[in-house]
Amino acid sequence: MSTLLLVGGGGHAKVVLDIAHAAGFSVVGFLDPDPAAPPIGEVRRLGDDATAAALRAQGLTLAFVALGDNRLRRKIGERLRAEGFRLATLVHPSAVVSPSASIGEGTVIMPLAVVNAAARIGEYVIVNTGAIVEHDCVLGDGVHVAPRSALGGCCTLGEEVFFGLGACARPLSRIGAGAIVGAGAVVVGEIMANIVVVGAPARPLPGVDSEAVL
């Protein structure tokens, strides 16, 4: 059984912990900046980010960053790699992943999600509960596709796109890096980088940029 260190002690980490256990990992503990962070089930806080180096020196080699913030997840993951950690790829046993799909390190595929043929999922991606990523989609590093969202075939999502709850994208849609697609939106073509869109069809939310929302 592989032993895993989690980074993050919030709600997202709770779900990731369940997935890690279901996928057969043993979780040694989690890191969180808050000294008062309560245990998650039987799993306790071991310290903050600075503790990672000490754990690496003790022989721990495998970690997973369980943070919902797309940018922070990547940043901390890169720091862990620089310290010598490998990052796990977590796939819940109830998810359906095509043998021809590829999934990067540091990525989690949550319960009941579907990743179909020839999809390419980058590193540090969250394919959340029940999300559907159809054939030939390409998801850049740090993307989050939220619960029950759906991407039609051949969609491309740039780095760190946030694709909201229940949103969907027509096949062949392209969404630029850093864009935020609001809950329930319907993307029907091209979305520029770093903007926030909502509605059906998805249109920019006036006066709001993605940096302000994150």
Ligand SMILES: CC(C)(COP(=O)(O)OP(=O)(O)OC[C@H]1O[C@@H](n2cnc3c(N)ncnc32)[C@H](O)[C@@H]1OP(=O)(O)O)[C@@H](O)C(=O)NCCC(=O)NCCS
């Ligand atoms: C789109 C979004 C990012 C905008 O956040 P925000 O800038 O804080 O937006 P606000 O709540 O201030 O709302 C601004 C306006 O947009 C509207 N709006 C917000 N989200 C909307 C959505 N998803 N669809 C349609 N309209 C939306 C609000 O009704 C409000 O309209 P008003 O000015 O006429 O009152 C956010 O509402 C959203 O949908 N987030 C996705 C959350 C999600 O999926 N989480 C998954 C976690 S796993």
